[in-house]
Amino acid sequence: MLFSLHGIHVPHRKNTADMKPVRMVPPETVTIPMSMHIGKPADPVVKVGDKVYVGTLIGAQSGFVSAPVYSSVSGTVAKLEEIILSNGTKGCAVVIKSDGEMTPDPEIKAPTVDSKETLIEAIKNAGTVGLGGAGFPSYIKFNTPEGKHVDEMIINGAECEPYITSDTRTMIDKTEDIRRAIDYILRYIDIGRVIIGIENNKPKAIEAMRALEADERITVKVLPSLYPQGGEKVLVYHTTGKVIPAGKLPLDVGCIVVNVTTLGAIGNYIATGMPIVSKCVTVDGSAVKEPKNLIVPIGTKLSDVFEFAGGFRCEPKKVLLGGPMMGIAVPTLDTPVMKNTNATVAFDEKDAAPKPETACIRCGGCANHCPVSLNPAAIMRAYKSGDTDALAQLRVDICMECGCCSYTCPAGQRLVETNKLSKALLREEAMKKKEAEKK
Template sequence: MKIKSFPHGVHPPEFKELTAEKPLEQMPPSEKVMIPLLQHFGSPAQPLVQKGDEVLLGQKIGEGKSLFSASVHSSVSGKVLSVESLNHPGGSPVLTVTIANDGQDSVFPERRGEKNPFSLRPEEIRQKVKEAGVVGLGGAAFPTSVKLSPPKDKPIDTLIINGCECEPLLTSDYRLMLEAPDDILKGAELARIATGAERIIVGIEENKKEAFELFQDKLQNSPGEAVLLKTKYPQGAEKNLIYSLLRRKVPRGGLPFDVKIVVQNVGTAKAIWDAVKDGKPLYERAITVSGQSIKEPKNIITRIGTPFRDVINFCGGASDEANILVMGGPMMGIAQWSLDVPVVKGTSGMLAWPAPSLSREYPCIRCSRCLEHCPMGLVPTQLAKYVKFDLFKEAEDWGILDCVECGSCQYTCPSKIPLVHWIRLGKNKIISLRKKSA
């Protein structure tokens, strides 16, 4: 069997064995949840509740009013303690609804499931997905209803289901594939109907052979197929995945729509099914809690809004030498400075390590390793230099906005130059300059 892949990239040590055989475990809800009204790409949801209100499990507490927004729902039943700006694991403070859990899990009664989801029209599927506040669960948290709405002049022929989970240490998608393959495939079929795609391809890395064989078996005699991909980082980045599977190149500044493709992560596909079949809002998700400093690494299903501190305690706590906590994977994750931030829809993992021995940064020796490993064909060393000297126009001309912030360049740099830091800074600056001049 030919194993597909993309050029460049890296292969960091995986460390997936810490949790790969650990089934998903339901974590009991916390006594208090903190639910930010911005957990997605786009504008924040508008609050629908205030201090003192009683809320039910799954009740909408924030309305995503604009196209690029997503509604948020309560992940417990209980009383609203506050609606105020609180720290967010993404970095900046965000308006957040804090709820005291009454321990009853009284379900909001107006959930509208669907007896025959496959009879729905595309716009009905999109509406139910929007109503449930579903966003991409691979980490980007892009509103899913938008991704399921290709422009009329850009017909879709293929829906790709992303089962790569290429970040080291993370295994919750793998467990989801083993434990809920039918829900994933039914959600994928709804996404196929919504986008008008003709076929489904499920892309899975070869380090998840068991999941691949399961999907291959389940997709027999269907218009879909499972395809085995080389274990390489960042195989799961959309543009690389599309190239690996279909040899199509998304144009610079373009979207998968431009090459007739929509990509959804396996967790998102399951959330689509839960939203449409059961009317279940996105108020919990699967995450991996792992790393050298976590005493009992696990895969868990946890409620949105659960404090990081509670999650770590549920996994046996962190050892004394723990010094670094990251939300997400080790390559693209966001370092945390507090345990009092909540799990959000985009939290795919929580990892902890002892502090690494600090290595200082050295001058660039022009070894070109960063170029050789960049999956987007960029020149990271040059981009970083342009940003350092405020040459944003030049950085843009050299394609800085195409950087997917995968970290492959920095991982391979022998001089330990924080290339992603500079590139991210440059991207943010260019985007804010664009907004100012609009």
């Protein structure tokens, strides 16, 4: 597979980059999902009426690919309920009535980290997952096989989506947490060097991270502002020149990729023992009265977040969890902020209106701009004719759902949506095949 500087120039709209995050007052209740990560949901370990504090364990890790979940407020467990998660699936959530005090759990203390094993345990107990959006439990990435040398740890500070500035603020405001995490990781995991990849439209974040270059193993790589610079494969290519083959992981080419806010959360846990209980969330979009960055307790409903941000300037026609390129439209403002929520954007009627859809004019623009060299127009034709063999050959499975193809299509074709449906179709077919083989 070929990589190049394919991608698109999108308007940056980093309106909140200079706004230091404001800590939200705790909402009356938080609804904390047990599944905020890829893998098995956490098992609830609290019952109705239990007293909890900020940082109290409320959901235990339930398998290898899973992560623990902690209370983000002090208060009382009000109920355990099933909710619709932002990805459309159902899952259990713990609802906690806040006492407004935000009292930290008295049991919390900084962990002892003096070996690779204790470091991995700390990263696991911090509850960290890929906070840039992926939600993959972080400890697994660092649990490298015995004797395995990793050439590079790539720190993702690209933050290439329009509007979002939460990673930018982490780099500026939490530099010491990031430094601490890198220091411990380099001490106990066999990693050659660290590259911090940041787009060139974040001068203050670049300056903050340059301070870490005092350690000669750390380099800041300033990247062109070209979406999707923060895509894992794109970032590895643009920071190291290495190509991750289709179906392979960064570790297969000697790299670990970690989001900068994830690293900040690990650094904070090592210093204080406080796991991840809140997130810096960018609140922006044409329907928002006062765009800002907020520190939000995990589980806070979007309605509370927008209200605290000053409310809407007009009725929002579309609200996304995440940014405008990869964010997920939410059906209700009851949707809670999760560990991997970095932004919520709300758009007015004009900005929410979809492009009118007309026939494909075979201009090739979608293929020319795809960062992983797919042919979205051909995928669309294969999907419409139900040709799953062609879909497999066209490698729709490696589509990273970045949305560059849809963004550039002059005919307003729903290319990224078609790719998601095509991937689901292939998954379904593979499952049916597996079931048939079992019989």
